[in-house]
Amino acid sequence: MSTASTRRPVYSHSVEGFGTVTITPVDPAADSALIHGWVTEDRARFWGMLEAGRELVQEIYEDVDRRTTHHAFLAHRDGEPVALLQTYDCAEDRICECYEVRPGDVGVHLLVGPAKGAAERGFTAGLMTAFLAFLFSDPACRRVVAEPDARNEKAVALLERTGFVLGPEIELPEIDLPEVYLPAKRARLAFLNAPV
Template sequence: MSSAVSARQPVHTHHVEGFGTVTITPVDPAADSALIHGWVTQERARFWGMGEASRELVQEIYEDVDRRTTHHAFIVAREGVPVALFQTYDCAEDRVSECYEVQPGDVGVHLLISPGDGAPEHGFSAGLMTAFMAYVFSDPAIRRVIAEPDARNDKAIARLERTGFVLGPEVELPEIDLPEVYLPAKQARLAFLSPPEAR
């Protein structure tokens, strides 16, 4: 793990039985841009939409996220080793709000699991999802988690279903073209998860 990641304080630490200790730490755009760039530019991350991005652009994107109070990005580590990029956002302040009726307490999430070393580990994504949802629902103001993976990303959609998300409609997320950020329109599949006590 880089010294930059280890020097920052996690916002959440969660021990998952049989999986290990997961820490969730805010992204430092300058320190983490090379790591994130290495993940998002791989073919396996094509649905993340940053395959052609330079390291400098990745840093600029996460500097923009860092300036916002409604959007947050985190490096997730398992036993000290970075294994995922996790993002949360206020649905009412995001383009997804144009695609469904946002309710108070709705929070959106994005997840990119890093490329693993060697053969896939059974239960790996499930262990991470357990930690992510524990973090999100530790905020009593959060009443529902919204995901909007690319509609073609069957693997991500299946992972969400296994986690307990209920699939919603397929929608088109509108293009965002601002001086500080550009996002092309995207066909996405909405998915919804309530807190454990509400299921």
């Protein structure tokens, strides 16, 4: 399923043997059906939106879209949507209550879309290559910080394979505001410094 977004890509990266990954800001209205389909699959249970309706998904990404500290992107490989990438300023997120934030820390969330057909060896590695190139293309990004659900062994293993250094488990606090609700979450910190 392709999206009807009229937003322009902000980054494109060719990965040898994988294809070209293009990163485009999420258009909440145009992309909510696609994202809803992804986040409500059982394999996305750690994303925390299994019971969300399409309208709620659109509202959540409209809220993200209004912020200057949090961003959501769709990644396409050779024109096909394959992943949802979210970034945030760690100093402006609930994670700042759980570790000592450094200047240049950029937080990330990644949801890989459902596979079409058989699983493809090296698929997530190809995506991670493009995502990290995108993140570190910003000279202000000195370190990428991930905080997957501590029970998500696949995500933690992917981060380790990609070169992240695992940190401690933390308890992200609940956020209950009129515009956003996030339950408390047991997470595993992981860090990757910018290449020198």
